[in-house]
Amino acid sequence: MSETWWRGAAIYQVYLRSFADGNGDGIGDLAGLRARLPYLSDLGVGAIWLNPWYPSPMADGGYDVADYRDIEPSFGTLAEAEEFIAEAHALGIKTITDIVPNHGSDQQKWFLQALEAGPGSAERERFHFRAGRGENGELPPNDWKSIFGGPAWTRIADGEWYLHLFAPEQPDFNWDNPEVVEEFHDVLRFWFDRGVDGIRIDSAALLVKDMDSLGGEEAYTDLDGVHEIYRGWRRVAEEYDDRILIGEVWLPDQERFAQYLRPDEMHTAFNFDFLACSWDAAALRDSIDLTLATHIPLGAPPTWVLSNHDVTRPVTKYGRADTSFSHADRKHGMPSDPVLGERRARAAALLAMALPGGLYVYQGEELGLPEVEDIADELRQDPIWIRSGRTDHGRDGCRVPLPWSGDEPPFGFGAGPTWLPQPLEWKALTAEAQAANPTSMFTLYRAGLHLRRELLGDGTLTWLDAQDGVLAFRRESGLVCVVNLGQEPASLPEHESVLLASGPLEGNLLPSDTAVWLRTA
Template sequence: MAANRPTETTASWWRDAVIYQIYVRSFADGDGDGTGDLAGVRARLPYLVELGVDALWFTPWYLSPLADGGYDVADYRSIDPAFGTLAEAEKLIAEARELGIRTIIDIVPNHVSDRHAWFRAALAAAPGSPERDLFHFRPGRGEHGEIPPNDWVSEFGGTPWTRLDDGQWYLHLFAPEQPDLNWAHPAVRQEHEDVLRFWFERGVAGVRIDSAALLAKDPALPDFTEGAGPHPYVDRDELHDIYRSWRAVADEYDGVFVGEVWLPDSERFARYLRPDELHTAFNFNFLACPWDAGLLRSAIDDTLAEHAPVGAPATWVLCNHDVTRTVTRYGREDTGFDFAAKVFGTPTDLELGTRRARAAALLSLALPGAVYLYQGEELGLPEADIPRDRIQDPMHLRSGGVDPGRDGCRVPLPWSAGEPYAGFGSTAEPWLPQPQSWPSYAADAQSGDASSMLTLYREALRLRRGEPGFAATVEETSGGRLNWLPSAPGVLAFARTDGLVCVVNLSDGAVELPDHTEVLLTSGPLDGSGLLPGDTAAWLRR
């Protein structure tokens, strides 16, 4: 397989790439069974080429019981039969690369599925056995061991401990079906390095690291006391040695990493991006930022400043498979994002949200660095209301039904307005129900509409590829501050190289455009006087 290694270097492509996130289960159904699959992705590669993306990031496609959307991995070296086969994955990687599109896969190092061979062996073994050393098994507290070993709280709510019939408890920071691995064990480290090599050998260009700051645990597993020393399981110093080892593996194959790192401390965040660790990390401050000019400018400045000391490019993302879709979020009174604030029945103005999402697309695509685009964002899909009896997300189930969960942004895509299930698949009902409005968002209907969201994205990506001003320099993508231009209150305006200017009007009234020689693209029409309306963006050439 070594012959499939790319010959190019990573010196440039990933610093300003547009990377399209594919949630395989909901992208395209090639065999008509109601579940998206690799055959569906392969059939839609021409669409992705026409869209103009540089790489595809696949959320986990491995063998999994799907207790948490595939983030409960049972076997990293096989594809889940619902999606296809390993041979199909290899074909997909190769076919996409022939079309100029690289592949990034998702690795979930914090935990595995409770169906993973290691955990099944641990359950079959006795307390204190070597098999259990690969995880975090502990006796309980209390007179009869009936109290969990510590006071930690699961990312999905409730205790992160489950008790077995033999009295021991095991740790799972997420769902009970996702037991945490013990990263202090050398076999855990070796296995993941072997998995990285397995996929790099098959031609993948990079790896997205799920929950990248959670792997290492204080070996004592103490109770958590805010401010009392290092956190027992978040952002521990031991992580950096792990990622230096991973980087050495990636460098053998010219591979790149993007880490899912949610940290409020910019200095701690930047440590993950040192030259011998991860190449990039997701920028969640920008994603969660409300639609407010001052707050967005601060988020952009802070992001670039965070990356400057380590020379890493920023990443810009508006939405992903965990987050309320942009069109819906920007149409609400609270336009930011917080997992804890999600509730059923939030009033939404989709027309307003769509207008803002169009402007936000031009803003994010004009910033120096890489951009991640979640499938369906280019279609302007809103968050879907899923009937409560059809919700599958464990976040909803573990909240006692209070949290709507994440299924609303995972609904299968609409491809053809006139076909069954909007062209997602031909025969079986999709695994999540599509709203009645879905055909109006179909890709085929938008392709011929000059005013559609899909047309806007295609044109924006075409200009991003072709205009010299978007060709980010290393200085720009490693934290150089933007050249902000004078602007009215509520307006963001900045210049890139070669006379490229981006203006975003977040105010209620129309504003004059800066001096320019050409309007390259606008997210919506200018008014009759040539002014830029509210919630509208423009790309200009000076």
């Protein structure tokens, strides 16, 4: 791959616990991933992004990191991770790892030292420890709320409180402390030295806090000081050849978002505006135009994302009456038409693949897996479920282990019961069953990703005239993508041949909720 591989790459997200189990304990691991590398190569991806694979008590699915320089034992060993990176490279596949800089685990060495050292110590200055309010310090330092629900402060035995924007098991680091800054520079170098090609930065906009603010999210979201942190990270990345930084930046203000993409900060960032957009031609075109207008002047490639480990799976989302997505309301239990949802998800996949820039595919998206919404309450593991008072069912439904083969669970995932239960009806959605089906979601993704590598990727687009409810654009290669989001069939533009369609065409008409790639002169 070229030095700018990341500008147009198709990147496959691996949620390791749920990808493939190599040792039969019901939990995905590096052995399972390494065994499935030929599957990913055949699918046509250029890079793999792994969610945190570090030692962790798993209070939040591994985003509570106990040691940033090792591998979670249930996943394997550091030596296995290095072997995986080398094996992926041999197949032409890059590796992107997840770094969690906002918070660590309450079992991390630094935090245990802070608890032991006591108030006013240098060890506690690595975090946000404060005295409480009230006559005896019985009230938290302020009224900030956790993103997962409940208060953002927990009191310890000596009376002080510590800040955690997420779960209590995830204490926030104090990024005003130079020790924290240097620690993460060293962590970046540790993984770059082992051949990692990119770093995905979790909760990237949250690191800097205004501790004097009594406000809500504005007290810790997207404060100006965060940009100096990432300028430092960029300098570390540039000590190496061809290494990149990717931000998880959820911001409604695209101008503020663009600041993270300046030439001396991140190389690229996730495009959540597109992911959250409803299935509506005008809304999607506005989102695409806004994204291009934000990125192109900065020389940064856009990214296109339909799903990830935190959001409702597309075939369920697109089958609902309300096709938008919001963390505030996951619409759990809202009726979803599976046939309509799959048809739209197939069309959305070809739309996302055809757009200029990078593409992210979340594991199972290529199989058309639905959101699993009937997990028994006692089996739910997402901390959002408990901290919301059991009102928000959380993210477990998109994290159910993948079905690989066979007619009953664990569907080739491993030897034993999976850590979250798989639905019986997934036997029709296994990778094995779909690979042999020329009209399956997997076959569509594989064909699309291989054509994308040849004809698409980085660049620009030119919008074409189209009737209401239809999106049509041309790419530099001459490929034309047409997506019909309207109610009636739409006429296709002049073309030499059909390269790929998300569903059957009706002569020279494109049916509703269908996308097509055309070869033109």
